[in-house]
Amino acid sequence: xxxxxxxxxxxxxxxxxxxxxxxxxxxxxxxxxxxxxxxxxxxxxxxxxxxxxxxxxxxxxxxxxxxxxxxxxxxxxxxxxxxxxxxxxxxxxxxxxxxxxxxxxxxxxxxxxxxxxxxxxxxxxxxxxxxxxxxxxxxxxxxxxxxxxxxxxxxxxxxxxxxxxxxxxxxxxxxxxxxxxxxxxxxxxxxxxxxxxxxxxxxxxxxxxxxxxxxxxxxxxxxxxxxxxxxxxxxxxxxxxxxxxxxxxxxxxxxxxxxxxxxxxxxxxxxxxxxxxxxxxxxxxxxxxxxxxxxxxxxxxxxxxxxxxxxxxxxxxxxxxxxxxxxxxxxxxxxxxxxxxxxxxxxxxxxxxxxxxxxxxxxxxxxxxxxxxxxxxxxxxxxxxxxxxxxxxxxxxxxxxxxxxxxxxxxxxxxxxx
Amino acid sequence: xxxxxxxxxxxxxxxxxxxxxxxxxxxxxxxxxxxxxxxxxxxxxxxxxxxxxxxxxxxxxxxxxxxxxxxxxxxxxxxxxxxxxxxxxxxxxxxxxxxxxxxxxxxxxxxxxxxxxxxxxxxxxxxxxxxxxxxxxxxxxxxxxxxxxxxxxxxxxxxxxxxxxxxxxxxxxxxxxxxxxxxxxxxxxxxxxxxxxxxxxxxxxxxxxxxxxxxxxxxxxxxxxxxxxxxxxxxxxxxxxxxxxxxxxxxxxxxxxxxxxxxxxxxxxxxxxxxxxxxxxxxxxxxxxxxxxxxxxxxxxxxxxxxxxxxxxxxxxxxxxxxxxxxxxxxxxxxxxxx
Numbered sequence: 001x002x003x004x005x006x007x008x009x010x011x012x013x014x015x016x017x018x019x020x021x022x023x024x025x026x027x028x029x030x031x032x033x034x035x036x037x038x039x040x041x042x043x044x045x046x047x048x049x050x051x052x053x054x055x056x057x058x059x060x061x062x063x064x065x066x067x068x069x070x071x072x073x074x075x076x077x078x079x080x081x082x083x084x085x086x087x088x089x090x091x092x093x094x095x096x097x098x099x100x101x102x103x104x105x106x107x108x109x110x111x112x113x114x115x116x117x118x119x120x121x122x123x124x125x126x127x128x129x130x131x132x133x134x135x136x137x138x139x140x141x142x143x144x145x146x147x148x149x150x151x152x153x154x155x156x157x158x159x160x161x162x163x164x165x166x167x168x169x170x171x172x173x174x175x176x177x178x179x180x181x182x183x184x185x186x187x188x189x190x191x192x193x194x195x196x197x198x199x200x201x202x203x204x205x206x207x208x209x210x211x212x213x214x215x216x217x218x219x220x221x222x223x224x225x226x227x228x229x230x231x232x233x234x235x236x237x238x239x240x241x242x243x244x245x246x247x248x249x250x251x252x253x254x255x256x257x258x259x260x261x262x263x264x265x266x267x268x269x270x271x272x273x274x275x276x277x278x279x280x281x282x283x284x285x286x287x288x289x290x291x292x293x294x295x296x297x298x299x300x301x302x303x304x305x306x307x308x309x310x311x312x313x314x315x316x317x318x319x320x321x322x323x324x325x326x327x328x329x330x331x332x333x334x335x336x337x338x339x340x341x342x343x344x345x346x347x348x349x350x351x352x353x354x355x356x357x358x359x360x361x362x363x364x365x366x367x368x369x370x371x372x373x374x375x376x377x378x379x380x381x382x383x384x385x386x387x388x389x390x391x392x393x394x395x396x397x398x399x400x401x402x403x404x405x406x407x408x409x410x411x412x413x414x415x416x417x418x
Numbered sequence: 419x420x421x422x423x424x425x426x427x428x429x430x431x432x433x434x435x436x437x438x439x440x441x442x443x444x445x446x447x448x449x450x451x452x453x454x455x456x457x458x459x460x461x462x463x464x465x466x467x468x469x470x471x472x473x474x475x476x477x478x479x480x481x482x483x484x485x486x487x488x489x490x491x492x493x494x495x496x497x498x499x500x501x502x503x504x505x506x507x508x509x510x511x512x513x514x515x516x517x518x519x520x521x522x523x524x525x526x527x528x529x530x531x532x533x534x535x536x537x538x539x540x541x542x543x544x545x546x547x548x549x550x551x552x553x554x555x556x557x558x559x560x561x562x563x564x565x566x567x568x569x570x571x572x573x574x575x576x577x578x579x580x581x582x583x584x585x586x587x588x589x590x591x592x593x594x595x596x597x598x599x600x601x602x603x604x605x606x607x608x609x610x611x612x613x614x615x616x617x618x619x620x621x622x623x624x625x626x627x628x629x630x631x632x633x634x635x636x637x638x639x640x641x642x643x644x645x646x647x648x649x650x651x652x653x654x655x656x657x658x659x660x661x662x663x664x665x666x667x668x669x670x671x672x673x674x675x676x677x678x679x680x681x682x683x684x685x686x687x688x689x690x691x692x693x694x695x696x697x698x699x700x701x702x703x704x705x706x707x708x709x710x711x712x713x714x715x716x717x718x719x720x721x722x723x724x725x726x727x728x729x730x731x732x733x734x735x736x737x738x739x740x741x742x743x744x745x746x747x748x749x750x751x752x753x754x755x756x757x
Contacts, residue, residue, distance in 0.1 A: 105511020112510060119750040123742055126509050193608070194750070196757035262638050281572075284622050366623045367577050367755070375756060381479035383749050384506075 053397070059390035063169035065113040066161060069106045070097040074165035077158060082183040085155045091145055092138025094161075098129055116385055117160040117171070124149045124157055159183045172391035177201075197375075197392070201399070204371040207289065207361070208354035212301075214294045215350045216343065219301035223342075226302075227309035238306075245299040253363050256292045257283065260364075288364040296360065297353055301346040308342030348407050352400055372396050442470040443684055446497040448671075449475035450628055451651035451705055459701035460692040469688070480507060483676050487512050492678045495685045499536065502744045504672040508535035513674040520686045522693040522711065528670070528728075530738070531710040536672030537689060540701065541708035543646045543727035543736065544581045545666035549634045550658040553641075560588040560665045563641050564613060566620050574633045574642030577623040579755035580744060581643060581667050584737060586613035588665045598740040602747070611754065634659055646727055650706035664735035668727045670710060702726060 067074060076093035080086045101107055107129035114121035131148035134141045145152040163171075163181065174180055174187060178195040182188050189195070222241075226234045244252065259265050262279035270276045282288050312335065320330040358373035372392060379389035445461065447453045453475060461471050474494065476482065480503050486492045499507065507513050513535035518524050524532050531538025546563055548556065555569060562568055563585065575582050587597050587610050600606035622639050624630050630644035631652040646666070649659045673692070675685045691697065698714035701707070708728030709715065715723065723729050727736065 103511055104509065108506075108508075108510030112506075115746060116749060120746045122506075122509070123746050193604075193611075193754055196753050199757050261636065263636055281622075362625070366621070368618070370756070378752075378756075381477075381481045383752070384480050384484055385749065386481075 056390045056393050056397075059386055060172050060394045061168050061170065062387065063113070063164055063171070064167055065109045066164040067167045069101060069110045070094065070161060070165075072097050073161055077162040077165065080158070080162065082159055082162060083155065085153055086158050088138040088142050090158065091142035091152070094128070094145070095134030095138075095141035098132055099134055101129070104129060112385070113164060114157070114160050116388065117164065118156055120151070121157055121160060124151055128152070172387045173394065175388065176391040176395045197372075197395070200370075200372055200375060201395070203368070204355050205399075207286070207293070207369070207371060208351050208357075210290055211293045211297060211354045212347050212351045214290065215298050215301040216347060218294065219298055219305055219346065220343075223302045223305035223309055226306055227312075241299050241302055244295070249296060249359055252296060253292055253360055256288065256295070256364060260288050260291070283364060284366050286365070286369050289361045289369045292360050292364050293354060293357060297350045300349045300353060304345040304349065305339065305342040308339050308345075312338045344407065348404070352403060355399060356396065441681070441684065442472060443495045443681055443688055444472045444474055444493060445688070446474045446476055446494050448478065448498060448627075450626075451647060452627075452707070455647075455701050455704035455707075458704050459697050460688075463697060463700075464688060464691055467691075469684075471688075478503065480512070483507065483512050484510075487677050490678055492676045492680065494676055495679050495681050496688055497674050497676060498539065498671050499674055500671060501530075501669050501739060501741045502748060504533060504536035504674055505741050506745050507674065508533065512677055514677050514679065514682060516675070516689075517686065521690045526695075526711050526713050527693075528710050528712060530670055531672075533672065536674040537693065538670035538710040539673050539692065540698075540710055541668055541670050541726075541728050543663075543666040543668040543732075544576070544643055545646050545649075545727075546585075546641060546662040547630070547634065547644045547646075547649050547659055548641050548662070549637070550660045552637060556660065557641060557662050560585055561591075564589040564617050566617070569640060571640030572620050572622045572638060573617065574624050574630050574639040574644070575621050576630075576643060577625045579751040580748065581739075582614055582755075583607070583610040583751065584667055585643065585665065586610040586617075588737075589613060594665060594735060594737045597737060598743045602743065607751065607754070631657070631659060646725075647705045647707050650725055663727075663732040666727065666732070666736045667739050668733070668736050669739040669741075 070093075072093035073090060076090045077086060080090065098107070107125060111122040111125035111129075114125060127148045128145055131144060134144060142152075151157060163183070163185075171181065175190070176197050178190045178198045179187055180190050226237055226241075229237065260282040261267070262281070262283075264282075266282060267276075267279040271279065282291070316338070317330050317335050320334045321327055325333070355371070356373055357371055358377060361369050361371050362374055362377075373396070376389050376392045376396070379385045379392065447456055453473070457473070461473060465471055476497075478500060480499070483494065483497065486494065504513070508515075515534055516537060518532070518537075521537060528538060528541065546557060546560070553569070557563060557569060563573060566573075583601055584597050587600055587606065588594065590609060590613050592600050592606075601610060622633060624633065624642070627645045627648050630642045631648050633639045634642055634644075635652065635657055646661055649661055652659050673689050675682060675689075679685060693711055695709075695711050695713035695717060698709035698711045699717035702709045702714065702718055703722055706722075706725040706727075708726040709718075715728075718726075724731070727733060
């Protein structure tokens, strides 16, 4: 054993430890150099992936509007029982808060936030803001507010204000799974006519599952055939798989519109063959979405399958057949199980890409074929309710991570995505 | 010496360029046939008068404007927006308040065209239309639109709740004047959604305005809701598309100036130019949308007037889009539509 390890340094050993230290230093330097090479990538990932995701998650729970603009009202509502309309003090506090707003934009922000909670609140808040100035005793302010809009005498708007009094809220995230908090803060299901995202999430998953299934059914035989061909011919045919893969999605979607429309090539071909009398509805419905998505995502299924199949030795199937198995049984019981990693990787890849699809359903689908991303875009661009958009984004992210986790658990394979 | 001159010239150019660029206005519109008409009526004459313009097309995403205003990097000078967005954006401080004394006499405009932040540019209408060459029995009411037994075939509708819920109530026998009163109640909304759901298997949804006339021409649908100007544009290309005017929902598009836009005065000047009766008349001649400046009407001949949503015959049984209703209820109803 080395003496330095026992803690008794002697001159020759000191030389040894010097060497050791020098070695360690050299090792560390090498590690740092290697690390510094990956540094740009890490910084890039941090800036373009982790920071935006953190910001997205923050936006999904942030709720600054009411707390910032109506602090006195929120305070005045703290002891309120949330049953019938609050006392005059709350009206007085609201009048004061509205007087303190620097700009109509602040009232607009409150109006937007409360309107998302309670449709109709926008016009109430803006009406109250325009009814300024409020002065005098709280009773007088109450009368003026009721004059501007009689709905101020109902408890609903006050509940909405009290509920949004804190700077952070679970409401957006709850709404993304069709839940809400009642006046007392208990979580409950949304009323029937306000539930939407559960069915949208279900629709997103079912479209993705159907697309994954079709990709597998179409991709598996093709990959198998490619893997059985000699290298040179396989490479040529692989180009046919890859060329569409390299073409812009928009171009391919536009091509599908041309092909699938009622006067399009597919319908005219089928009618020319006498197979159908009337043109089939292939566009602006689920059929069109699935056809185009399968086409676009097929390479993501074929490539992992092909690479796994290339590494499966043909001898096993031959051995099974020579031992008396029928070719079909040999294929399903010997060959297919060896390609499970490829099936898993391809299916996961296709499914995860599919649940985030936006352009294809937006252009080829009807109102009932839109997937979650469409509504994220809608809440971002049209409704300008970024809290809700971020909550839906978080939902999509969680669904993706969950799926990946489940896959890792069940497949127990170290699968690198991509 | 020569080098120093070049350096000085380059330096001067660097400072001069942004100054010159500041005079150039960026005008944002919705594209399509409407943008072409605006080009002829407003942009080209304004450029001829020695001004510089750049035009940008967008789809009405208010998020773009909000992001610009919040980051204080406003690159758009004058933006065309739909009525609910004009009101909502004004409330939320996305747009500059307008000084009408620098634009136009308010008395010359339609009452609905005068708002705090946006000045109404033209009146357009969402109407029912059909192909006169293909459909034998013309529809006579909105009930026919929802009745696939009487007129078999698919219907085109805009993907979304707005307009469609109003049409559903009209078809269900609600009078135009009562539509928003009924729709504001829970029972009324239920009724509209029920009617719309019944028709759903026969609806082919469109999103871009140009799609609706295409569907009609291709024979994909027999009836469709459509912006009336698109029908006009298709008929100018030799189609025989017909409009059913009663129950059409009319609305205005507005010009707004995003808050903090760098060339506010020049933008006001452009808007004032666009609101002049002579320019508004040219616009209406190029697309069948009603001028917001009523003085322009005297400059239009009867044939043009007959096709405008503002003509007395066409406006008689029409419905004005309720902006306060959609600003309040829009998000909730659109969400319900999505479910």
